[in-house]
Amino acid sequence: MRAMVVDAAGATPEVRAVPTPTAPPGGVVVRVAATGLCRSDWHAWAGHDDRVAFPHVPGHELAGEVSSVGEGVTRWSVGDRVTVPFVCGCGRCAWCRAGDAQVCPDQQQPGFSHWGSFAEYVALHAADTNLVAVPDAVDFATAASLGCRFATAYRALVSRARLSAGETVTVVGAGGVGLSVVMIARALGARVIAVDRNPDALALATDLGADHALVSGDTDDTDVPAAVADLTGGGSEVAVDAVGSEQTCSVAIHSLRRRGRHVQVGLLPPVAGHPRVPMARVIGWELDLLGSHGMAAVDYPGMLALIEQGRLRPQDLVERTIPLTEAAQVLPGFDRATLTGITVIDPAGGEEP
Incomplete structure (x- = not known):
C-alpha cells in the first residue's frame, strides 16, 4: 500500500x-x-x-x-x-x-x-x-x-465544561478545534468570543456564529483578557485553549470570570521541563482546570x-x-x-x- x-x-x-x-x-x-x-x-x-x-x-x-x-x-x-x-x-x-x-x-x-x-x-x-x-x-x-478535533470539542463543551445556554465561551485558536468549538457552542445556545492571530480564521469563526472576534499577536496578548472582560462584564464562564502553548493557555485562563471553567484541549509540549500555568489566578479565583482527551x-x-x-x-x-x-x-x-x-x-x- x-x-x-x-x-x-x-x-x-x-x-x-x-x-x-x-x-x-x-x-x-x-x-x-x-x-x-x-x-x-x-x-x-x-x-x-x-x-x-x-x-x-x-x-x-x-x-x-x-x-x-x-x-x-x-x-x-x-x-x-x-x-x-x-x-x-x-x-x-x-x-x-x-x-x-x-x-x-x-x-x-x-x-x-x-x-x-x-x-x-x-x-x-x-x-x-x-x-x-x-x-x-x-x-x-x-x-x-x-x-x-470535532469530537474533542463536543465532549469538551458538553461533558467536561457542561456548557449551558446563555453562557459565554472564549476559545483561543480558530483552527479545526476552535472552529468546532464555535459551531458546537452556538448550537448549545452559548455566546462565543473567538481569538486568533489569523484574520481569515476569525472571519470564518464569525461566519460560523462567533459573537466577537479578537485578533491576538504573536508575542503580546495582554489586551485579550481585558477585552473579554469588557465584552462580558468580568470574563467568560468557559474558556478553551484550542492551540496548546504557554501563551494561549495563559490567555484563556486570564479571560475567565471568577469561578470559571477552563478546558485544555491543545497539547502543551514541554518547555524547560513543564509548561507554566498561571496557578495564582486559578487558586485566587477558584477556577476549574479541565482536560479533554477525545x-x-x-x-x-x-x-x-x-x-x-x-x-x-x-x-x-x-x-x-x-x-x-x-x-x-x-x-x-x-x-x-x-x-x-x-x-x-x-x-x-x-x-x-
Whole structure:
C-alpha cells in the first residue's frame, strides 16, 4: 500500500510502498477513504510523543470501509462504513466498561502507538469497543473530521465544561478545534468570543456564529483578557485553549470570570521541563482546570444525531482535500500554518510512488 512514512523525528516525510497491515485479533483493517491532518500529527512528526517508534506512519482521524475482520470481532463486517475515535480503548478495563475509553490506561492511538491512517489501509484494535458506524448521509471527509478535533470539542463543551445556554465561551485558536468549538457552542445556545492571530480564521469563526472576534499577536496578548472582560462584564464562564502553548493557555485562563471553567484541549509540549500555568489566578479565583482527551465511541450517537438533524454541520469546516504527496510537504510546517478550517487527505489520490 501507499503510505506517508517518517523515518526519524523531524525527518522529511516520504510517500512510498509499505506492507499492507493484517487485522489483529479483535480488530479490523480499514481502507482509508479520508483522514484529517492536524497539529497533533505535527507533534508526532516532531518527536514530542515518546510512544512513537520510527519509522512511523502518522494519522489518527480517519473514515473508510472495513476491508478485513480479525478473529473475535462480532459487530462489524467487510464493507461497513466506519470511523473511530483517535483514542481506542482496550475494551476490558474498568474505564472502558464504564464508557470512558478515552482515558483507558491500555489505549491504542493510530498514528501514535502504532502506524496510522496516512496510508491506504490502517489496522485498528478492539473493534467492537471502538468503531463507530458512519450514517449513509455523512460523507467520509466529514466523518474523518470528527475523530479528533470535532469530537474533542463536543465532549469538551458538553461533558467536561457542561456548557449551558446563555453562557459565554472564549476559545483561543480558530483552527479545526476552535472552529468546532464555535459551531458546537452556538448550537448549545452559548455566546462565543473567538481569538486568533489569523484574520481569515476569525472571519470564518464569525461566519460560523462567533459573537466577537479578537485578533491576538504573536508575542503580546495582554489586551485579550481585558477585552473579554469588557465584552462580558468580568470574563467568560468557559474558556478553551484550542492551540496548546504557554501563551494561549495563559490567555484563556486570564479571560475567565471568577469561578470559571477552563478546558485544555491543545497539547502543551514541554518547555524547560513543564509548561507554566498561571496557578495564582486559578487558586485566587477558584477556577476549574479541565482536560479533554477525545471522546469514546459510546458517546458518538448524540453528536451524530445532531449532525443528521442539521444542527451541527462539521462539513462546513472542511477547507480542502489533498493527496498524500502534498500532505507530506505540508506536515513539517503545520505548526506555523495559517489555514482556515480542516485539511483532509485522500490517501488514494495522487500518483503511485
